[in-house]
Amino acid sequence: MASPLRVVACATLLLASVVACAVSSVRGPNTHRASTELPATQEIRYDAPSTAITPVVSSHPGLLRVRRVPASVEARVPRPVPAPPLLELPGLPQVILNIVLNYPDRHLRVTQHIRLVNATDDPWDEIVFSVPPARTPGVFMLDPIAGATMEGTMLTLTMTTPVLPGEPVSITLAYEINIPDVSPTDGHPEGNLGAGERVIQMGDWHPTLVPYLPGLGWQRWSYHAIGDPVIYPIADYDVRLYADPSIVIAAPGVATRQGLLRRYELQQARSFALLASPDYRLLEADAGGIPLRAYVLPGYAGAGQHAVDVASRAILQFSDLFGPYPTDGLVIAQNAYSGSMEYSGLISLSRQAFEVYRGSPQALLTRLTVHEVAHQWWYGAVGSDQVHEPWLDEALARYSELLYYERYAPDLVDWWWAAHFAAVDGAIDGSIYDFDTSYDYIRQVYGQGARFIHDVRRWLGDEQFFAFLRAYRDAGEGRLMGTDDFVTILQAHSERDPAPLIGRYFSAGGLPIE
Ligand SMILES: [Zn+2]
Secondary structure, eight states, rough: OOOOOOOOOOOOOOOOOOOSSSSSOOGGGGGGGGGGSOOOOOOOTOEEEOOOOOOOOOOOOOOOOOOOOOOHHHHOOOOOOOOOOOOOOOOSEEEEEEEEEEETTTEEEEEEEEEEEEOSSSSSEEEEEOOOOSTTTTTEEOOOOTTTEEETTTEEEEEEEEEEETOOEEEEEEEEEEEOOOOOTOOTTTTTTTSSSSOOSSSSOOOEOOOOOOOEEOOOOOOOOSSSSOOOOOOOEEEEEOTTTTTEOOOSSSSETTTTTTEEEEEEOOOOEEEEESSOHHHHETTTHHHHHHHOOOOHHHHHHHHHHHHHHHHHHHHHHHHHHHSSSSEEEESSSSOEETTTTTEEOOHHHHHHHOOTOOOHHHHHHHHHHHHHIIIIIEOOOOTTOHHHHHHHHHHHHHHHHHHHHGGGHHHHHHHHOOOOOOOOOOOOGOSSSSSHIIIIIIIHHHHHHHHHHHHHOHHHHHHHHHHHHHHHTTTTTHHHHHHHHTTOOOSSSSSSHHHHHGGGOOHHHH
């Protein structure tokens, strides 16, 4: 059932003055933040405020319960929120997501504001977003908006007047999403946005600014169902979610709740992902001051606790090796498909890994948890072009698995090499377009990539290797790093020429791959 909201979408170029496109509402500078709060409407009423996230425990855990959103929820959903005045220049793009999640209908109604400043030397005639759900007809439906064109998964907004260097711009997008089905055997990236029997997962689901390449323009790419076909610069997210109170939301960032409104603030994030289920149970832990919240389905408390324990150990270890954990807490969520995915402040873990978990030291759940936690550094803190240079984050995330086993289960190190690297070969620097199957992609980019990182470690020695990783993290904090950055920092950590080592693993090296 579609939401009865009437939402007007528009792109508003803000020069000196402020124009609120969806609803006229211009406020003074002191109400800057207030204007982004809930729209003032008599329809909005709240329950008693609560600042705690309370887990909802299903009384019928074995049943798929189909709920209708109560009429009172729909009556209270917000009207379109006016674009906030740009009276302060944000350092990072600011993304405000107002989401109405209709869980039983698998439907989203979203108003999204994006506020940014043209910090480049180029005038912007257009602004471009990546919209992965747009690849499937009938999933992503953008309200009419002047100057918008969709080509593949790239949404281009043509500016009526160029955004000059130093000028701010505020954009409002309004859209609906019909969440497609996802099956337990599906994987990523196709199932990243999907509704399973008991879980809705929302990864790579909202329009996201693409990188801007100075002098070249916005970076566009084609969707390809291999790897992670997205490239995300960081932004600050302020997310307000409305859903039936019985739906448990697994979402990252600083969470507060006020009646039907659940709010999440997440800084320096590459996107905002969440999962939802009426049946989630909450497990909580603390890893050296980093709060962990794990959401698992009934019957998987043991596996969930294992994931929490592994994640806690990995956070402690990687904080020590790579530098401080990069965001506000970590959310772990049992998902609805076979894949596992990293998102800023959240890891979506394979339901399959939970189902086969029997407490074995070699459990798939262990390796996946470590891998996705490592991505909080090698993806979250240090971004990279996951389309054209996916080895950069995947090789480091896979190699981080080995570091975990070395410290916490050294007797499994030989097993780890044997289990995952028997048939590894090929150059590591292919793009996602060079692969037709996830098997080949993972074998070559992850596997051979981890071998390369291991050879880098042997070439540098442990002390210099970990100094190199910390330097790479420091240099890449909040940025999108490239192979050139990696090699430059590597060169700075040795007096020897790394070219022969590079040549063994990179196609451009021109040397045969072992
Ligand atoms: Zn990965």
